[in-house]
Every structure is written in structure tokens, then in C-alpha cells.
Amino acid sequence: MPSHDGLHRPPEGDPSVYPPLDPRRAAALREQLGLTHGQVAWAISAFLAEPLHPVTLLAWEQAAEVPTGRQIKALAAALWCSPAELLGEPATLVQCRTLLGVTVEHVAAEVGMTRDRYADAERRNRWRGSARQTQALLGTLSPPPACFVAACGRTGQLRVLLREAVTGWWPNYVHPVTKIVPVAQTEVQRALEQLHLTYQRIDNHGEAGADAEAVEQEALAFLDRIEEHLWDRLRDQGA
The missing domain is CATH 1.10.260 (434 Repressor (Amino-terminal Domain))
Known part of the structure; x- marks a missing residue:
């Protein structure tokens, strides 16, 4: 429900309304401050008014456990940062x-x-x-x-286009991909060219005498995660 100030107050115990905690950011911020797991856990416990064991904090940093929204706020307070600085990319x-x-x-x-x-x-x-x-x-x-x-429910359609782009003539797929992905066409063009070149380098390993089965498995693995590779390229480009 909205509060009196008009801001959304999500359920404190529901981590699904928050982007996922980025374990590397959480660990890096703690290390930058020179704090131990025990010290941060003590600060979180004080914020929550209930005990939190250092092992739980370690589990967060290792992505073995997922903190609640209230715990994310407590962790941010303990690390002197905003919750957004600890969170990964929103998925919903x-x-x-x-x-x-x-x-x-x-x-x-x-x-x-x-x-x-x-x-x-x-x-x-x-x-x-x-x-x-x-x-x-x-x-x-x-x-x-x-x-x-x-x-938009178009991840499957995008995956098909990307596989065809990297295995064929990629410039033909710039416009169709741009109609699905909400970034500038120049960014899509650059990303598709990079993905195409990466795939071709994998595929050409077989011509250099590499084990054919290993090359095939590497190529299939690349295609299986093709949309993730696109997101990585676009993030690197700042798109």
C-alpha cells in the first residue's frame, strides 16, 4: 500500500519485489569499509532489533541465501549506502x-x-x-x-533472431532485433556484429584442427545463452 507520503512501501519480508541482491557488490562494499562479517552482522542486528549471525551474511555474499527487503535495508544501513547500491538489475x-x-x-x-x-x-x-x-x-x-x-513475452522470438544472426548474415537482423529490444539501432548493430564475430571464431576452431566435438559443444553452449550474451554486450556498451 502507498504510505502518507505517496511512496510505495513493498512488503518488508518479500524479496521478490526487490531486484536481487548483488553478492559481489555487497562483499566489495564491506571490504572497502574494512569491516568483518561479524561487525556488519552486529550492525544489522542493531538495525533489525533481532540477532543476525555472521554466517547468514556470508551466505548472502555467496548467493546461498536471499535476504528479505527489511534485511536489505539493514545491510545498506550497516554499509553506509543506499539499498540500490547493493542490488542487481531488476528483472520484473x-x-x-x-x-x-x-x-x-x-x-x-x-x-x-x-x-x-x-x-x-x-x-x-x-x-x-x-x-x-x-x-x-x-x-x-x-x-x-x-x-x-x-x-513483453518476446524472449523466445528474440532468441531465434539472434541465433540466425550470429550463424548467418547479421546485418539483416539489426532492424528486427531493434523492434524488440528498446535500445538505439546503432547499439544493436554493434552488439550483433560482436556476437557474430565471437560465434564465427568458435565455429572456425574446427578448421584449425581442434577436436570437432569440443568445438560443436562450445558453439551450442554459446547459442543456448545467446540472449544473455546480447544483454552482456549492451551493458558493456552502456545501452
Whole structure:
């Protein structure tokens, strides 16, 4: 529910409304401050008014356990940073909104939908807005490309296009991919060219006398994660 100040207050015990904790960021911030697991766990315990064992903090940093929203806030306080500095990339519409700290009503008004219709889109993580509403959503929530494509239910279609692009004539796929992925066409073009070259280097290993089966397995593994490779390239480009 929204609070008196209009900001969204997500359920404190529900980690799904938050982007995932980035274990490397959490560990790096703690190390930069020169703090031990015990010292940070003590500060978290004081914030929560309940004990937290250093082993639990270690489990967070090793991605073996997932902290609740309340625990993320306590960890941020212990490390003198904002919760956003500890979190990874949002994967759903609700995580995008939670990270911004705005209400369902605010986003619904911005995109020109009824509250119930937008809330249903968040609940299902399925976006079916018009072109104008989609542009408004992108401007309001700024979802990462992977999050937006998943919410539109087009990850499978994108995967097919990317596989065809890296194994064939990639320039033919710049426009179709750009219609799915909400980044500049120049960024898509650069990423597709890099992915194509990477795949061709793998595929050409066989011509150099490498074990054919090993080359085939490496190529298949690359294709199996093709959309993840695209997101990595776009992140590296700052898209």
C-alpha cells in the first residue's frame, strides 16, 4: 500500500519485489569499509532489533541465501549506502517500480492505464500496452532491455533472431532485433556484429584442427545463452 507520503512501501519480508541482491557488490562494499562479517552482522542486528549471525551474511555474499527487503535495508544501513547500491538489475516490472519507490497509481497514470489494468500487468509481468503507452512505460520505469523483452513475452522470438544472426548474415537482423529490444539501432548493430564475430571464431576452431566435438559443444553452449550474451554486450556498451 502507498504510505502518507505517496511512496510505495513493498512488503518488508518479500524479496521478490526487490531486484536481487548483488553478492559481489555487497562483499566489495564491506571490504572497502574494512569491516568483518561479524561487525556488519552486529550492525544489522542493531538495525533489525533481532540477532543476525555472521554466517547468514556470508551466505548472502555467496548467493546461498536471499535476504528479505527489511534485511536489505539493514545491510545498506550497516554499509553506509543506499539499498540500490547493493542490488542487481531488476528483472520484473514490479522490481523496476520498487527500485524507483513509486506507486502503482503513479505508473498507471503516467502510462495512461487504469490502476487495475496496470496492476494486473505487474502481477503477471506481461506488458500489452499500445505504442504510446509503451513509450510512456519506458520513460517512467526505464526497465533494462532484458526485463522489458521478458515482460513483453518476446524472449523466445528474440532468441531465434539472434541465433540466425550470429550463424548467418547479421546485418539483416539489426532492424528486427531493434523492434524488440528498446535500445538505439546503432547499439544493436554493434552488439550483433560482436556476437557474430565471437560465434564465427568458435565455429572456425574446427578448421584449425581442434577436436570437432569440443568445438560443436562450445558453439551450442554459446547459442543456448545467446540472449544473455546480447544483454552482456549492451551493458558493456552502456545501452
